[in-house]
Amino acid sequence: MTDDDGRIVVTGLSKTFGPAAAVADLTFTVEPGSITGFLGPNGAGKTTTLRMLLGLVRPDAGVATIAGRRYLDLPAPGNVVGAVLETGAFHPARTGRAHLRIYCTVNGYPHSRADEVLDLVGLAAAARRPVRGYSLGMRQRLALATALLGDPRVLVLDEPANGLDPEGIAWLRRLLRDLAAEGRTVLVSSHVLSEVQQLVDHVVIINRGRCVRQGPLTALAALHGPVVSVRTPQPDRLHAALTRTGVDDSRITRSGPDRLRVTGVHTDDVGQLAHAERIPLLWLAAEHTDLEHVFFTLTGNSHEAAPAARTGA
Numbered sequence: 001m002t003d004d005d006g007r008i009v010v011t012g013l014s015k016t017f018g019p020a021a022a023v024a025d026l027t028f029t030v031e032p033g034s035i036t037g038f039l040g041p042n043g044a045g046k047t048t049t050l051r052m053l054l055g056l057v058r059p060d061a062g063v064a065t066i067a068g069r070r071y072l073d074l075p076a077p078g079n080v081v082g083a084v085l086e087t088g089a090f091h092p093a094r095t096g097r098a099h100l101r102i103y104c105t106v107n108g109y110p111h112s113r114a115d116e117v118l119d120l121v122g123l124a125a126a127a128r129r130p131v132r133g134y135s136l137g138m139r140q141r142l143a144l145a146t147a148l149l150g151d152p153r154v155l156v157l158d159e160p161a162n163g164l165d166p167e168g169i170a171w172l173r174r175l176l177r178d179l180a181a182e183g184r185t186v187l188v189s190s191h192v193l194s195e196v197q198q199l200v201d202h203v204v205i206i207n208r209g210r211c212v213r214q215g216p217l218t219a220l221a222a223l224h225g226p227v228v229s230v231r232t233p234q235p236d237r238l239h240a241a242l243t244r245t246g247v248d249d250s251r252i253t254r255s256g257p258d259r260l261r262v263t264g265v266h267t268d269d270v271g272q273l274a275h276a277e278r279i280p281l282l283w284l285a286a287e288h289t290d291l292e293h294v295f296f297t298l299t300g301n302s303h304e305a306a307p308a309a310r311t312g313a
């Protein structure tokens with residue numbers, strides 16, 4: 001397996017439905033050996049992009065390739081790409097095992113492969129139960145098992161964390177990490193960064209059909225800079241002192257009656273400034289970078305940024 005084998009390359013992809021562009025001149029690359037989060041708010045164009053990548057929707061312009069070819073031009077797509085776009089398409093009366101065996105028959109895989117992937121996704125104990133009794137999380141696992149049948153180099157998963165409890169997410173993280181460590185390409189979409197933050201090491205963030213950021217998750221954290229939370233009986237004076245030293249007003253928020261939250265400065269700077277101005281401080285702390293806040297800033301959905309305002313506590 002060489003690195004080129006599993007690269008996803010999206011170049012200038014566009015799709016318009018009626019008057020509105022769902023995807024507009026979208027360009028990004030997903031590298032093998034890592035887990036990439038494909039992120040954007042609801043309606044950003046994630047599913048449309050994945051459907052174009054998988055040959056289910058014809059782009060108006062641009063091209064998406066997997067391992068150097070368009071999906072429809074891949075000679076044995078099931079061995080190259082495993083995809084989960086929706087998890088509702090199971091026959092309710094069929095057992096998980098029967099569902100997978102049908103896929104084995106259709107694709108020419110041995111039936112033993114069904115049991116292997118059931119083991120892999122932790123569904124062996126439920127293999128002989130009808131799917132109608134499966135929880136949403138179990139359906140997610142079965143969908144993932146279906147995608148893994150052909151031992152694909154590339155995995156494309158639409159909202160895989162949806163329906164999983166924290167234990168399920170931890171399990172998914174281990175599984176995807178193992179698959180990526182084997183050199184596979186893993187692309188997972190989500191509209192909630194916090195849901196996949198522990199899962200991914202790279203991100204492609206889209207908004208209104210366009211790429212607004214791509215790169216390592218750690219770079220996203222650096223984009224935000226440090227965040228300081230400070231309590232003082234004189235928040236207005238401290239606010240004014242900060243702006244006098246050049247801190248932009250937009251970086252200072254009042255997060256409580258005696259509390260300010262300041263981005264882009266360090267605790268040392270705030271402490272020294274308060275001392276110089278003789279402003280008493282009751283408390284001063286560096287906050288963990290709130291990636292969700294960065295995400296909302298990038299995608300312009302600041303009205304949803306309530307969790308960020310909460311973090312001063």
Ligand SMILES: Nc1ncnc2c1ncn2[C@@H]1O[C@H](COP(=O)(O)OP(=O)(O)OP(=O)(O)O)[C@@H](O)[C@H]1O
Nearest residue numbers: 017021022040041042043044045046047048049191
């Ligand atoms: N078949 C279609 N016909 C008309 N409009 C569509 C169609 N598919 C998607 N759209 C529109 O394109 C835009 C992008 O939708 P898409 O489902 O790709 O976004 P998304 O990022 O996957 O959102 P979500 O997280 O809600 O699934 C939306 O405005 C949607 O209403």
